[in-house]
Amino acid sequence: MNALVDINCDMGESFGAWALGNDEALMPWIHSANIACGFHAGDPGVMARTVSLALKHGIQIGAHPGLPDIQGFGRREMSISPQEAYDMTLYQIGALDAIVRAKGGILQHVKPHGALYNLSARQAEIAKALAQAVCDADPSLILYGLSGSISVKIAAEMGLAVKHEVFADRTYQSNGALTPRSHPKALISHPEEMMAQAEDLLLRQQVCSVDGEWIVVRADTICVHGDGPHALQFAKMLYERFALA
Numbered sequence: 001m002n003a004l005v006d007i008n009c010d011m012g013e014s015f016g017a018w019a020l021g022n023d024e025a026l027m028p029w030i031h032s033a034n035i036a037c038g039f040h041a042g043d044p045g046v047m048a049r050t051v052s053l054a055l056k057h058g059i060q061i062g063a064h065p066g067l068p069d070i071q072g073f074g075r076r077e078m079s080i081s082p083q084e085a086y087d088m089t090l091y092q093i094g095a096l097d098a099i100v101r102a103k104g105g106i107l108q109h110v111k112p113h114g115a116l117y118n119l120s121a122r123q124a125e126i127a128k129a130l131a132q133a134v135c136d137a138d139p140s141l142i143l144y145g146l147s148g149s150i151s152v153k154i155a156a157e158m159g160l161a162v163k164h165e166v167f168a169d170r171t172y173q174s175n176g177a178l179t180p181r182s183h184p185k186a187l188i189s190h191p192e193e194m195m196a197q198a199e200d201l202l203l204r205q206q207v208c209s210v211d212g213e214w215i216v217v218r219a220d221t222i223c224v225h226g227d228g229p230h231a232l233q234f235a236k237m238l239y240e241r242f243a244l245a
Helices: 023-029 042-058 082-102 114-121 124-137 149-156 191-203 232-241
Strands: 006-011 034-035 060-064 107-110 142-148 161-167 206-208 214-216 221-226
Touching: 006 023, 006 214, 006 232, 023 042, 023 232, 034 107, 042 060, 042 082, 060 082, 082 107, 082 114, 082 124, 107 124, 107 214, 114 124, 114 142, 114 149, 124 142, 124 149, 142 149, 149 161, 191 206, 191 221, 191 232, 221 232
Parallel strands: 006 034, 006 221, 034 060, 060 107, 107 142, 142 161, 161 221
Antiparallel strands: 206 214
């Protein structure tokens, strides 16, 4: 299967007896799975089951490290040092990589989650620490980061392969950053509106900010949030529109 763009999805975000998302149903409609590594969501059993599903469907597997905040789902910002960012990222990559290797697969990429992702998109020292953790874990890994952010710029300067990521279910600010989830217009929940933004991002390499300003972006991969209420419908729509047989 060739694709105009990589469709990635955040997965494995259940925990213990609590199920989140519809991972098995989503697998046929994506290309890459970002699997939670136990800090913001996921546990060893969930990680193992999600890896098995991804391998069964021939999906590329990525580590999805987050802040140690299960209660806040890794979306609450924490004050962390670059060393802490490095340590927690390397730890989580290693945990998932061990499971992937044990099941006969290969880890392809790393995509930070939530608040850790946003910190790395705007703080150079955090971005450098994350990129160094990826380099030290395996320099052949690809780093997924916010399109045009310092996260991907620093990682590329350090020699890592990168993918500039865009979002169809999140709005953008005029500086290219994602609109904070606390903002009333942060999320796009209607599938048709998501698709309209996806076409702007993927076909025209631009997006309209919440302030009405058009921003130029690079779109190597587009995210589907697996915990979203319309995730399955949206993934199917994206796949049928942008994936080519």
